[in-house]
């Protein structure tokens with residue numbers, strides 16, 4: 001009795017195969033007070049705490065469809081029988097009533113001279129519906145008694161130009177509202193607490209947001225909340241013996257053609273697409289888009305008759321459109337969660353001839369390798385510092401779907417490089433202000449005033465650890481360092497600063513010089529092109545692309561000639577003592593050390609993916 005209006009309550013259900021629901025638990029977080037949790041135990045009774053995990057697990061297993069996580073290669077996705085889209089009902093979760101995409105709601109304010117009928121008309125309701133709805137009010141309220149300042153929420157269904165009034169909520173005063181609902185063919189009015197109006201107003205905003213998200217093709221948890229999949233499994237065609245086909249949309253193919261190619265009967269493909277169109281414009285699907293189909297056969301029909309039972313389209317990393325067949329042959333659609341799994345992985349390798357080749361052979365995903373190289377570009381000269389026998393370690397997280405495919409970008413959590421016996425290690429940490437960066441063992445930021453490798457280190461062409469040419473390093477004759485890389489490899493600003501020059505400079509060819517401080521400048525020569533907007537007086541950030549590798553000026557092949565200048569004179573970048581970056585202190589340092597130790601432990605506990613490394617000899 002002490003709960004208050006607006007308080008959030010989570011109700012957990014177990015959903016059985018036949019679609020019936022069973023209450024599993026209730027959760028009530030309260031501001032400043034302990035959360036109340038009540039859950040079902042294995043013997044069916046309720047007690048303090050969330051539902052018995054064992055009970056939930058066993059129920060989940062009973063319902064869950066098999067999800068194999070085989071490492072499927074991408075080129076055999078077509079017509080392979082892969083794991084099915086998992087059923088939304090497999091796990092207990094908040095059940096939110098899905099709202100048809102044809103549903104629209106409007107909030108109106110009562111102004112001087114307004115009538116209820118007038119407002120309903122203004123909202124777009126058909127005249128006949130208005131008369132019936134207003135009539136239904138008579139037993140409880142005189143519809144002529146509306147006052148300036150009252151609020152009215154009107155609910156309509158607009159399906160291909162056909163409008164119907166579905167209901168309304170009128171706020172009478174601060175305690176009472178009147179709710180009118182279409183019940184079958186008749187409108188029924190009842191009095192309700194004032195929060196019925198508040199809930200309706202919230203829904204107006206949520207539906208508008210979800211509707212405009214749909215219109216722009218954005219799918220987020222809010223759109224799923226409003227347009228979730230709402231059919232009971234018991235109403236759907238049984239998918240247990242279904243034949244699953246997973247395929248990718250080919251360039252130039254329509255969804256319809258793709259479905260026909262996969263064996264879907266025309267009539268089914270049409271009906272499924274019509275249901276899908278409520279949530280997605282099939283013409284906006286892109287080539288490569290993953291599509292899953294499920295087919296069933298009916299023993300009562302002619303042998304060989306195949307029916308489409310389900311269509312699933314992955315709309316984003318988390319959202320999936322599910323179109324499923326009801327027993328009567330109609331299709332229903334809605335958004336469901338795309339089940340994704342977060343997993344820590346680690347890679348370790350001894351460099352044979354290049355960091356790039358070794359890392360790839362050890363199964364490090366390319367996007368993680370890029371992050372690793374960027375991370376060490378502050379300290380490591382990727383052209384000269386790496387030798388055969390040097391080692392690297394990486395701990396990273398991945399997000400994969402039920403087929404093992406990576407669905408969204410993953411983060412590098414920890415990385416180390418041991419170069420000629422010296423170990424450099426960095427840990428990912430988020431500061432109190434939300435900024436995420438990497439710090440060494442002692443809590444010092446990896447960032448330095450200048451990067452040692454101001455170029456994408458993964459794209460260096462010559463092998464590591466071999467000084468093939470004496471002028472590769474800095475000398476009295478050659479007052480800079482060279483990075484051999486393919487034409488058009490992006491060149492980064494080594495530090496924050498202002499462009500002093502971006503123009504041809506004799507033997508240097510296309511040349512950029514950046515001033516970082518009164519003392520420090522850096523210069524980049526032989527470029528093929530300048531990046532967009534890079535010109536004199538332009539401010540640049542560290543790591544920003546300023547130009548591209550080329551061979552302009554006096555140069556024998558594509559490479560970057562990089563100079564560091566101190567007080568206007570070229571110096572050996574290796575000998576420059578740079579100002580150090582941010583040092584964590586106080587509570588942030590304490591928090592960092594905890595995080596660092598956790599990451600170390602996590603690294604030790606994740607098994608190396610040895611199988612991949614064995615298959616690919618790093619040489």
Ligand SMILES: [Zn+2]
Pocket residue numbers: 478480481482560561562
């Ligand atoms: Zn040079």
